[in-house]
Amino acid sequence: MNMCIKALGLWGIILLLTGCGDKKAGQQQQGPPPPTPVTAVKASRENAVYFDQFPANVTAVKEVELRPQVAGYITGMHFQEGSRVRRGQKLYSIDQQQYQASYDQAIANLNATKANLVRAQKDAERYNTLAQQDAVARQLVDNAQATLASAEQQVAAAQANVRQVQTTLRYTTIYAPFDGTIGISQVRLGAAVTPGQTLLNTISSDDPIAVDISVDESQISRFTQLQRRPAAPRDSLFTLELPNGNLYSYPGTIQTIDRAVDPQTGTLRVRLNFPNPEGQLKAGLNGNVRVKNNTGSQQLLIPYKAVTEQMSEYFVYVVGDSSKVTQKKVTLGTRISDKVIVKDGLTEGDLVVTEGTQKIREGAVVKVN
Structure with missing residues (x-):
């Protein structure tokens, strides 16, 4: 009996030692993980020509509401609604x-x-x-x-x-005060009108037509310089994006910059002029003004897909010595097509990972394809 027990114990010890030996051998055979394959490009400086966008509202340069100055009944309407009228043209007659x-x-x-x-x-x-x-x-x-x-x-x-x-x-006869387009009449023949109260119609100028945008107070100096800049033929510094996404055919110019910043919003109103020979732009229309922004100097650019966002902050992975990656926080500028300007956090020539970022972490060894 005792001999059997001793034999079983000896056999268990042998099995235990054999298992440990196999585990150590497996660990020795596994070794470090292979480098993670990624795609990377170098951050480079390029000419950065892009457009800043501002919500815009189309408005008439001149607009006036027609109201009677005497009481009476409308006895004549001498225009076609929605048509162009000339200064001094007869519009309404009052008895x-x-x-x-x-x-x-x-x-x-x-x-x-x-x-x-x-x-x-x-x-x-x-x-x-x-x-x-x-x-x-x-x-x-x-x-x-x-x-x-x-x-x-x-x-x-x-x-x-x-x-x-x-x-x-x-x-008793109301004339057009300037060249423009007259709207739909608010009164009809025989209607009684009251001086200064009854709205007859509205006339607005439409060529050129104004487009208003609001710019941040930090950009006042920039727009002041743009206003002083002489407009070159076919200059596309200001373009208008229509509600359907198409670009308006004619470029605009700055007409005036408002006198003061709105203390509630910290913005300043800028009014631009756009030619409107076909009458395509109507007062009240909304769109976006695209302002060409060419700094005149080269900017540091990287592919936008290289950027990851964490808690409203932006990071990229940079391949360093020994093919190890380091995560760096970056400050971004304007996005230009599939690239983005990097204002801070990188230097020219840094090798930035563009594909495979989801498979790597800080300090990981990578293989750049």
Whole structure:
């Protein structure tokens, strides 16, 4: 019995020693993991021409609401809605019968005062002649002079009244204040209108047309310099992206920069002018203005796919000595097609991993394909 137990124990020890030997041999055979295959490119400096985009709103350079200055009924509409109108073109007529009657009465009053003035002048001349011959009392001469002065004032008042009534009569016809496009009429024939309240229509200029953008206060100096820059023929410094994604055919120029920064948003309004000969741009349309940004110097560029984002920070893997990778934090600039500007964190010539980043970690050994 004791011999069997001893034999079993000895056999177990042999098996244990054999297992440990096999494990050590397996560990010796496994060795370090092979390098991870990746693709990498060198960070290089290139000419960086790109476009900054700003939300934009199309607006008229000139726009006016047409409102009547006299009360009455609309008796005429002398235009086609939505059409081009010329400065001075007749647009609306308001019933002018009462205003014409007032004008006629004012003219009659003016003629009456002029007749009184003529009589007063003759009386004054007659009394002055008699006074020189001491044939009339001085008081009568003074009365004649006073009557003449009063008649002159009455004529002046009557003339002022004629001008006022004439102006009111002229207000019964509404003319286009400038060249532009007139909208859909807000009133129809026979409608009663109130001075200064009733909206008749709106006219806006449309060639050129304005496009407003808001820029950050940090870019004021840049846009001030762009405004001073003389526009070259076919200059595409400012282009407009339409709501359908297409680019507008004509480039724009800066018309004006607003006088002050909005303290609520920290932005400044910039107004650009765009030619609009075909009337394609309409006031109220939204789009994006693309501002060409050519720094004039070369920028450090890498493929955008090399960048990984972690907690709103950006990192890349750089292949260093002994083919080991190091993760570096970078500050990015504008994305240009499939590349991106690196403002800080890399130097020219750094070998940046572009493919295979998901298979590597800090300090991993890689094989660049």
